[in-house]
Amino acid sequence: MTEGTSVVTSRQRRGAVGLLLAMVLLGVFPLDVLLPSFPALAAHFSRTPADIALSISLFAVGIAFAQLLIGPLSDRIGRKGLLLSGLGVSMLGALGCVMTADYSLFLIFRVMQALGCGCFVLSQALVQDLFEGEQRDRLRILMVTATGIFISLSPLAGAFLQATLGWRGSFWVFTALSALVMIKAWLFLDSGRPTSSAAHLGFVRAYRRVLSDFEFVSYWLISAFAFACHFSFIVISPLIFMDQLQLTTYDFSLILLIYGAAYVFGGIAATLLSRRINARQQIVAGLSLILLAGLVMLFLAQHFARSPATVLIPMLICTAGTTIARPAATSRAMALFPEIAGTSASAGSTIIFVCGGLISALISLSPSNLQATLGYCFVLLSGIALALNRRISRRARVLDRSAITSTGGD
Known part of the structure; x- marks a missing residue:
C-alpha cells in the first residue's frame, strides 16, 4: 500500500x-x-x-x-x-x-x-x-x-x-x-515518498503556508478550544475530587471510568450526526453542547453544594460536545492542505498543545472555586469557537459569490 x-x-x-x-x-x-x-x-x-x-x-x-x-x-x-x-x-x-x-x-x-x-x-x-x-x-x-x-x-x-x-x-x-x-x-x-511538489517546501515556507490561512488556523483553534475543555477537567480533576471532595484514589478512578463511558456515547452520537449533517453543522452542535455544559455547571455551582454529581453531570455533556466538534473541525482543517498533511498535522497539534496547556494552567490558578472557573471557561471558549465557525461560513459565502460574479463576468 x-x-x-x-x-x-x-x-x-x-x-x-x-x-x-x-x-x-x-x-x-x-x-x-x-x-x-x-x-x-x-x-x-x-x-x-x-x-x-x-x-x-x-x-x-x-x-x-x-x-x-x-x-x-x-x-x-x-x-x-x-x-x-x-x-x-x-x-x-x-x-x-x-x-x-x-x-x-x-x-x-x-x-x-x-x-x-x-x-x-x-x-x-x-x-x-x-x-x-x-x-x-x-x-x-x-x-x-x-x-x-x-x-x-x-x-x-x-x-x-x-x-x-x-x-x-x-x-x-x-x-x-x-x-x-x-x-x-x-x-x-x-516506504513510498510524496510526489507532490508542495511536499518539498522548506520547513519555514511550509508552516508559513498553512499558518497564514485563516480557515486552517480557525478550524484548528475550534478543535483546540474543544480539547482544552476536556484537558482542563483532566488536569484539575484530582484537585476537585480528591483534595476538595476527599474521595479516595479508587473512587476517583471510578469517576474517570464514567467519564470514559461518556466518550463512547459521544462517539456514537458523532457518528450518527456525521451521516445526517455537514461538518460545519456538527461543529455548531458540538460547541453548543459545550456551551450548555458551562451554563449547567455554573447553575449547579451556584444553587447546589459541590458533589461528584454536580461536577460530573455537566462534564458528561461537555464530553459529548467535544467528541462531536473536534473530529469535524480537524477533518475540515486537514482537508485544506492534503499535499502537506504532515505539516498540517504538526501545526494543528502544536496549536492544540499550546491552547490546552495555557488554558488548563490558568484555570488551576483559582483553586478555591474551580467548578465555577471551569464553567466560565466552557462558556467563553465555546462562544469564541462558535464565532470563528460563523466567520468561516461568512467568508465562504463571500468567496462563493465572488467566484460566481467573476464567472458571470467572463
Missing part, C-alpha cells in the same frame, strides 16, 4: 485502524499511566514529587519540539521511516529510564522518549493519506473517542502496574507495545 493512496481494501482498512488506535494509545501511555507512580519515583531517586513532575514538563516540551520537525519532514521523505525511527528512539528512552539510578540521566532519557513519541503526530497525516471522505471523518471520531477512553482508564492501569511491577512497569509495557506497533507499521506501511 502506497502512502497517499486514499482507496483501501477492507482488510487494509482494518490494519490501518488498528495501527492508528495503537498510536493513540502510545501517545497517552507515557504521561497518564505514569502518574500513580510519582511517589515511588520520588522515593527511588530521593527527590520531591515536584522534581518528578519536572519530568512530565520536559516530556511535553520534547514532544512539542519533535512534532514541529517530524510533520514537515514526513512530507518530504515519507511517513514510514520517521514512524519507525521515532518508535525506536522512544523505546531506547524508555529502557534508559528503567536502567538508570541517576535522576539527571532519568530526565535525559525521558526527553529522549518524548522526542521519539513526537512521531505519533503522524496519525492525523496517515488518516489523510489512507482514507477519504466519510471514512476520514468516522475514523477521527473513533480516535477522539479512543483518546478519551484511554485517558479515563489510565489511573486504574497505572495503579495496577505500580502495584504489580513497580514504577518501571509502565516503561516496560510501553516498550513492549512500541515493539508491536513497530512490527505492524513495518509490515503495513509502504
Whole structure:
C-alpha cells in the first residue's frame, strides 16, 4: 500500500485502524499511566514529587519540539521511516529510564522518549493519506473517542502496574507495545515518498503556508478550544475530587471510568450526526453542547453544594460536545492542505498543545472555586469557537459569490 493512496481494501482498512488506535494509545501511555507512580519515583531517586513532575514538563516540551520537525519532514521523505525511527528512539528512552539510578540521566532519557513519541503526530497525516471522505471523518471520531477512553482508564492501569511491577512497569509495557506497533507499521506501511511538489517546501515556507490561512488556523483553534475543555477537567480533576471532595484514589478512578463511558456515547452520537449533517453543522452542535455544559455547571455551582454529581453531570455533556466538534473541525482543517498533511498535522497539534496547556494552567490558578472557573471557561471558549465557525461560513459565502460574479463576468 502506497502512502497517499486514499482507496483501501477492507482488510487494509482494518490494519490501518488498528495501527492508528495503537498510536493513540502510545501517545497517552507515557504521561497518564505514569502518574500513580510519582511517589515511588520520588522515593527511588530521593527527590520531591515536584522534581518528578519536572519530568512530565520536559516530556511535553520534547514532544512539542519533535512534532514541529517530524510533520514537515514526513512530507518530504515519507511517513514510514520517521514512524519507525521515532518508535525506536522512544523505546531506547524508555529502557534508559528503567536502567538508570541517576535522576539527571532519568530526565535525559525521558526527553529522549518524548522526542521519539513526537512521531505519533503522524496519525492525523496517515488518516489523510489512507482514507477519504466519510471514512476520514468516522475514523477521527473513533480516535477522539479512543483518546478519551484511554485517558479515563489510565489511573486504574497505572495503579495496577505500580502495584504489580513497580514504577518501571509502565516503561516496560510501553516498550513492549512500541515493539508491536513497530512490527505492524513495518509490515503495513509502504516506504513510498510524496510526489507532490508542495511536499518539498522548506520547513519555514511550509508552516508559513498553512499558518497564514485563516480557515486552517480557525478550524484548528475550534478543535483546540474543544480539547482544552476536556484537558482542563483532566488536569484539575484530582484537585476537585480528591483534595476538595476527599474521595479516595479508587473512587476517583471510578469517576474517570464514567467519564470514559461518556466518550463512547459521544462517539456514537458523532457518528450518527456525521451521516445526517455537514461538518460545519456538527461543529455548531458540538460547541453548543459545550456551551450548555458551562451554563449547567455554573447553575449547579451556584444553587447546589459541590458533589461528584454536580461536577460530573455537566462534564458528561461537555464530553459529548467535544467528541462531536473536534473530529469535524480537524477533518475540515486537514482537508485544506492534503499535499502537506504532515505539516498540517504538526501545526494543528502544536496549536492544540499550546491552547490546552495555557488554558488548563490558568484555570488551576483559582483553586478555591474551580467548578465555577471551569464553567466560565466552557462558556467563553465555546462562544469564541462558535464565532470563528460563523466567520468561516461568512467568508465562504463571500468567496462563493465572488467566484460566481467573476464567472458571470467572463
